[in-house]
Amino acid sequence: MLLKETGVNKNLSAYAFTVSLMEEANIVVIGAGVVGLAVAAKLSERNEGVYILERNAKFGQETSTHNSGVIHSGIHYPPGSLKAKLCVKGNLMIYEICEKYKTPYKKLGKLTVAIGEEEIEELEKLKRWGEENGVEGLKVLEKEDVKRFEPNVEVEKALYSPSTGIVEPDELMNYFYAKASQNGAVLATRTEVTGLRKIGDDYEVSGTSFGEKFAIKAKSVINCAGLYSDKIAMLIGLDVEKLGYKLHYCKGDYFRLIGKPPVKMLVYPVPKGPGLGIHLTPDLAGVVKLGPNAYYVDNISYEVRSNEEEFREDVKRFLPCITNYQLTSDFAGVRPKLQGPGEGFRDFVIRHEADRGLFGFINLIGIESPGLTAAPAIGEFVSEIYENEIKR
Numbered sequence: 001m002l003l004k005e006t007g008v009n010k011n012l013s014a015y016a017f018t019v020s021l022m023e024e025a026n027i028v029v030i031g032a033g034v035v036g037l038a039v040a041a042k043l044s045e046r047n048e049g050v051y052i053l054e055r056n057a058k059f060g061q062e063t064s065t066h067n068s069g070v071i072h073s074g075i076h077y078p079p080g081s082l083k084a085k086l087c088v089k090g091n092l093m094i095y096e097i098c099e100k101y102k103t104p105y106k107k108l109g110k111l112t113v114a115i116g117e118e119e120i121e122e123l124e125k126l127k128r129w130g131e132e133n134g135v136e137g138l139k140v141l142e143k144e145d146v147k148r149f150e151p152n153v154e155v156e157k158a159l160y161s162p163s164t165g166i167v168e169p170d171e172l173m174n175y176f177y178a179k180a181s182q183n184g185a186v187l188a189t190r191t192e193v194t195g196l197r198k199i200g201d202d203y204e205v206s207g208t209s210f211g212e213k214f215a216i217k218a219k220s221v222i223n224c225a226g227l228y229s230d231k232i233a234m235l236i237g238l239d240v241e242k243l244g245y246k247l248h249y250c251k252g253d254y255f256r257l258i259g260k261p262p263v264k265m266l267v268y269p270v271p272k273g274p275g276l277g278i279h280l281t282p283d284l285a286g287v288v289k290l291g292p293n294a295y296y297v298d299n300i301s302y303e304v305r306s307n308e309e310e311f312r313e314d315v316k317r318f319l320p321c322i323t324n325y326q327l328t329s330d331f332a333g334v335r336p337k338l339q340g341p342g343e344g345f346r347d348f349v350i351r352h353e354a355d356r357g358l359f360g361f362i363n364l365i366g367i368e369s370p371g372l373t374a375a376p377a378i379g380e381f382v383s384e385i386y387e388n389e390i391k392r
Helices: 034-043 082-101 117-133 143-149 169-182 226-235 308-316 320-324 371-390
Strands: 002-005 015-018 023-030 050-053 110-114 139-142 157-161 165-167 186-188 191-199 202-209 212-223 248-258 266-269 279-282 288-291 295-297 326-337 349-352 361-365
Touching (some): 023 202, 034 371, 050 212, 082 117, 082 169, 082 371, 110 117, 117 139, 139 143, 143 157, 165 169, 169 186, 191 226, 212 371, 226 361, 248 308, 288 308, 308 326, 349 371, 361 371
Parallel strands (some): 023 212, 110 266
Antiparallel strands (some): 002 015, 110 157, 139 157, 202 212, 248 288, 248 295, 248 326, 266 279
């Protein structure tokens, strides 16, 4: 194992590990977003030789930090799905982590709002789903009750979910990284995996680390590569088209509202299309973000492409006073969706691929929202698969 000086980095201290020919590892986790870090933190509690390989200069530079930072309650996902179960469990776990380790968060509560009759029916469905998923405290509010919560919101009804909140993704990842590091796990940044093959009972993971070739022999590999997870699956020889593992990039832009915040809680429209709709999210400082919208793209970029007037018109349906506010472009994110344009719900893929000749290889593909909320629960879920099905 080599140490390479990388300059001051608040997440990694002044040094980061790089790997060289030929390292040996027990478990290699590919990708150091919030999910990869949570998986490594949990696996390293009971296992030595855990490596985390990250292509960027520090962890969490893609989907994990280009999102709303919302701690979801679990109302938007069909009962019985992994998204539902892991979101509800992760919601509780994140609040426990934040309380115990003083990680900044706010349990603001959320209003999902309905304007017409069709949307009221959808609101009732979300309430049923949430209750089946074990979300507590859900309540449908009439117009007058909504006004008591948020005087500027103009709707017919709203679904109140008190367990929704916000967290700073960087701080949450700092927690998982610190835990993994304390357990002896090694994070190698600027380390991109370009080769992956099964050799006997082990795997050879290869690529470049700080511009130099590397190869690691590993007993198990966990694919947490986020936006690139389908490409990692292809490297090991899986047919992503046939298996339904091919990812579709769904981009979302955000705008920031200038002036006194018009809302104190999160306010969401009834979801339509590939996302959850342009919503209002106060951050930890109280500044309100609008977004994201959702549109499919062929390439990953983080440039805001949307028009602020489109955002204003969309939000004006339930927040008329938005016309009095100035908006400024903020940032953009890209979601790794398994469903393409016009396609229905797709669940997380979290799967040990032993039956496809890949004993010890676990795929995590399509980990989009509520991936941030579900991260600690995903870590436990993957650890259970490893301990029960793989550990030798």
